[in-house]
Amino acid sequence: MNKPHKSDATSSHPAAAGQYTPLKLDEDALRKAATANLDDGAVTPGYGPWREDIIKLLNDALATELVCVLRYKRHYFTAQGMESPAIADELLVHANEEAAHADLIAERIVQLGGSPDFRPSSLQERSHADYDESSDLRDMLHANLVAERIAVESYRQMVELIGDKDPTTRRMLEGILADEEEHADEISDWLQR
Incomplete structure (x- = not known):
């Protein structure tokens, strides 16, 4: 068995080529960032000038999630028809998942040094998705599918905008995006039955 020459093993290594x-x-820089503005908690100077913009994006996403919870809850309680019990149960699952998203977002806003905006008076104007008062099950599903598709697109845009400016928020939003895509797929399946 022939052993490779030492020069053979290192010649393909980037260090050998000066790369x-x-x-x-x-x-x-670690020490400087860690000791500056200790009252800011986890927020270090590395967050740059985008922290307030990210908090604004998150507060609008929080409003969207809260409006979605309300819409899903209304549809859960008012759905009628032969298929309504099974669909209503899924609408309640979606409402609870949207509430969990809202909790994650509110917690992240606080971690970033912001204040989550739960004001009922401005929820609808800040929400990307609409509330819906449909009474027909098919109309309810249609309204929820539109809202989920809006959520998918808004989270996709937020992930793109935030990029590497705040990896923690980006990862959280990517997880929520995956849930919203799943919701949209489920609702689309119900509408095709």
């Missing part, structure tokens, strides 16, 4: 820069943290 290698070690991944190393800037210890001075």
Whole structure:
């Protein structure tokens, strides 16, 4: 068995070609960021100038989730027809999942040093999705599908806008986006029955 020459093993390594820069943290910058503005909790200067913009995006998403909870709850309690019990049960599941999204978003707003905006008087104007008072089951499903598609697009845009400016918020939004896509698929399936 022939062993490779040491020069053979290292010649393909980026360091051998002068292309290698070690991944190393800037210890001075770490200390500086960690000790500046301690009252800001987890928010370090690395969040840059976008923190307030992200909080605004999140407060609008919070309003959307809360309006969706209200719409789903209304539809859960008022759905009628032969298929309504099974669909109503799923609408309640969606309402609870939207409420969980709202909780995640509110918690993240606080982590970023903001204040979650739960004011009932402005929910509808800040929400991307509409409330709906349909009485027909098919109309309810249609309104919920439109709202879910709005949520999908708004979360997709937020993920794109935030990018690497706030990885924690981006990952949270990506998880919520996946749930909203699942909701839209389920509702679309019900409408095709």
